Amino acid sequence: MVTEKEIWAYLEEVSxxxxxxxxxxxxxxxxxxxxxETSCHVTITPTYSGCPAMKMIEEQIIEKLNEKGIxxxxxxxxxxxxxxxxxxxxxxxxxxxxxxxxxxxxEVDKSVLFSEPTVVPCPQCKSRNTKMISQFGSTACxxxxxxxxxxxxxxxxxxxx
Amino acid sequence: MSALFxxxxxxxxxxxILGHRMSEWCxxxxxxxxxxxxxxxxxxLVGQATSLLNYAGQVEGNGRDGxxxxxxxxxxEYKNTxxxxxxxxDFGTTIxxxxxxxxxxxxxxxxxxxxxxxxxxxxxxxxxxxxxxHLKHSSEWVIRLGxxxxxxxxxxxxxxxxxxxYSSELFYTDEVDATLLSQGIIxxxxxxxAEWEVTVKNVFEEATLQIPSNNWKQEGGRKGMHSExxxxxxxELQYMQRAYPNMEW
Numbered sequence: 477m478v479t480e481k482e483i484w485a486y487l488e489e490v491s492x493x494x495x496x497x498x499x500x501x502x503x504x505x506x507x508x509x510x511x512x513e514t515s516c517h518v519t520i521t522p523t524y525s526g527c528p529a530m531k532m533i534e535e536q537i538i539e540k541l542n543e544k545g546i547x548x549x550x551x552x553x554x555x556x557x558x559x560x561x562x563x564x565x566x567x568x569x570x571x572x573x574x575x576x577x578x579x580x581x582x583e584v585d586k587s588v589l590f591s592e593p594t595v596v597p598c599p600q601c602k603s604r605n606t607k608m609i610s611q612f613g614s615t616a617c618x619x620x621x622x623x624x625x626x627x628x629x630x631x632x633x634x635x636x637x
Numbered sequence: 638m639s640a641l642f643x644x645x646x647x648x649x650x651x652x653x654i655l656g657h658r659m660s661e662w663c664x665x666x667x668x669x670x671x672x673x674x675x676x677x678x679x680x681x682l683v684g685q686a687t688s689l690l691n692y693a694g695q696v697e698g699n700g701r702d703g704x705x706x707x708x709x710x711x712x713x714e715y716k717n718t719x720x721x722x723x724x725x726x727d728f729g730t731t732i733x734x735x736x737x738x739x740x741x742x743x744x745x746x747x748x749x750x751x752x753x754x755x756x757x758x759x760x761x762x763x764x765x766x767x768x769x770x771h772l773k774h775s776s777e778w779v780i781r782l783g784x785x786x787x788x789x790x791x792x793x794x795x796x797x798x799x800x801x802x803y804s805s806e807l808f809y810t811d812e813v814d815a816t817l818l819s820q821g822i823i824x825x826x827x828x829x830x831a832e833w834e835v836t837v838k839n840v841f842e843e844a845t846l847q848i849p850s851n852n853w854k855q856e857g858g859r860k861g862m863h864s865e866x867x868x869x870x871x872x873e874l875q876y877m878q879r880a881y882p883n884m885e886w
Binding site for chain 2 (some may be wrong): 522524525526527528554555556557558559560609610611612613614615616620634636637
């Protein structure tokens with residue numbers, strides 16, 4: 477019989493549809509794997525409430541596990557505990573940086589109004605002299621920044637706590 | 638109809654209708670970054686509406702899911718506040734509407750996180766994180782426009798003058814709230830209102846904006862009595878399901 481550990485390893489082969497360099501495990505959206513004699517159940521959590529990738533992630537997980545010979549795969553969605561960028565793995569953060577997306581920095585609580593934008597180092601030239609263009613980027617989980625040194629615009633995977 | 642169902646419908650409809658309004662900006666934002674920002678906010682709100690309305694359907698137990706509740710009710714059955722159905726107007730009007738709403742939603746979700754109702758608490762915990770971003774975005778724009786040029790100041794002050802009359806309905810309560818309060822599912826709205834008042838006062842001060850002295854208030858949405866805007870919104874929102882019943886894609 478397949479082990480839980482093997483299932484986790486298979487899930488490492490399922491990539492995030494919007495940031496294909498990350499696997500669903502790197503991203504921290506897989507919360508639990510339960511197996512019985514005859515079935516396998518995977519629990520996932522969305523990064524953002526309206527994340528359009530969730531349905532696709534669910535389908536890809538089922539497809540991948542079926543491909544590995546596991547039948548009766550079910551996937552369910554939980555909202556609590558709510559996803560946080562703290563669940564991004566270290567290897568995930570490194571992959572993001574290499575891909576040209578700045579990984580989340582430690583930030584002050586968003587409820588503090590009037591705070592200065594976080595310093596985000598440029599993923600290309602590593603300069604800390606960067607500026608925020610917009611808090612909202614190409615997807616709900618990213619903000620838009622630009623480097624003042626190399627002038628390259630870049631995505632910042634924003635901190636969600 | 639249970640009080641819990643009615644309460645979740647009110648929250649879900651606020652998210653749905655404001656999400657729809659924000660989505661109307663898609664492709665029409667004043668600058669590319671704002672177009673993307675407003676569309677992202679729309680997406681969060683529609684996502685929250687999905688969680689809330691699916692849960693309302695579950696509580697009701699009549700086989701209606703979030704889609705059925707979103708697309709197949711008549712206007713009197715929608716319980717969103719009048720504020721969220723107001724037209725987008727110019728960018729300043731949209732930002733002001735969003736700010737008045739975000740400043741209420743943040744403390745609301747903070748309190749609901751501790752609800753004795755597990756699913757409501759989970760939805761609040763999830764939505765709060767998004768709402769903090771929305772509030773930061775809308776409050777910063779209120780300040781930038783209010784304390785900006787003569788024209789931006791005048792326009793956003795006009796937006797405030799127009800929308801202020803709808804703000805008190807955010808704190809509307811009736812027997813639905815009283816029932817849930819006694820069951821420990823929600824907390825007293827007075828605490829949420831107190832926090833809203835502080836946020837609004839601080840941001841308007843920074844933005845050099847004046848709260849209108851005219852205290853006339855307009856309410857009705859929570860009881861299903863909407864402005865004429867609602868019919869136009871629903872005509873667009875429901876078009877597909879009405880024209881092609883049960884269609885999926």
